[in-house]
Amino acid sequence: MALSSIEWTEMTWNPVTGCTKVSTGCQNCYAEAMARRLHAMGVPKYRRGFEVACHPTELETPLRWRKPKTVFVNSMSDLFHKDVPASFVKSVFDTMAKCPQHNFQVLTKRPRRALALDQTLPWSPNIWLGVSVEDKRRIPRIELLRESSAKVRFLSLEPLLGPLGRIPLAGIDWVIAGGESGPKARPMRQEWVLDIRDQCHAAGVPFFFKQWGGKNKKKAGRLLDGNTYDEMPRCVNAA
Numbered sequence: 001m002a003l004s005s006i007e008w009t010e011m012t013w014n015p016v017t018g019c020t021k022v023s024t025g026c027q028n029c030y031a032e033a034m035a036r037r038l039h040a041m042g043v044p045k046y047r048r049g050f051e052v053a054c055h056p057t058e059l060e061t062p063l064r065w066r067k068p069k070t071v072f073v074n075s076m077s078d079l080f081h082k083d084v085p086a087s088f089v090k091s092v093f094d095t096m097a098k099c100p101q102h103n104f105q106v107l108t109k110r111p112r113r114a115l116a117l118d119q120t121l122p123w124s125p126n127i128w129l130g131v132s133v134e135d136k137r138r139i140p141r142i143e144l145l146r147e148s149s150a151k152v153r154f155l156s157l158e159p160l161l162g163p164l165g166r167i168p169l170a171g172i173d174w175v176i177a178g179g180e181s182g183p184k185a186r187p188m189r190q191e192w193v194l195d196i197r198d199q200c201h202a203a204g205v206p207f208f209f210k211q212w213g214g215k216n217k218k219k220a221g222r223l224l225d226g227n228t229y230d231e232m233p234r235c236v237n238a239a
Contacts, residue, residue, distance in 0.1 A: 179213030
């Protein structure tokens, strides 16, 4: 567990670490770079670097948190990676279901596997499921997400690498958008983000603008058209 600087969450919980690239959004993966640093520092959890690894000792960690939190699950991995056993995915879900005071944000680039396991998982109202969509080619991930049993479904349009056109927002509860950051950051254009914002507002979907990104994301800031957008899902579980 760690407090997070990610604008749309409060803390991270990583019962799984490591991943492999599946699409263009993965090209400059921040988690891979961080895992390499942690491996070089000798952190035991990252002794295998960025190889997929499950950590059973982490499963009970959220049970010890008393104050309600919003938790990003597996910021250093993808829970629905093929190398994560279905039994371990279910164990993670069982823990989340036992902690109704927290909201858990599960974000994946592998909604097809999430859907394959859907009926075996305890979808309590505090478990949110989101998909990453970085360009038009990944729009089909949204269609798979809409078939999920999750009570809160969200989109992370980050790193946004191109215009998305019409976004299928029916059944979607929240949209995050943001640009890529870091020394190799690919550019994001304002008109792409404004189009997303306008679609969300027309559909009544809360919109969160995370960042412009770039080589100096702090300097670039978070203002969009002179405003900060920190909207959150209306259906947040209140324990």
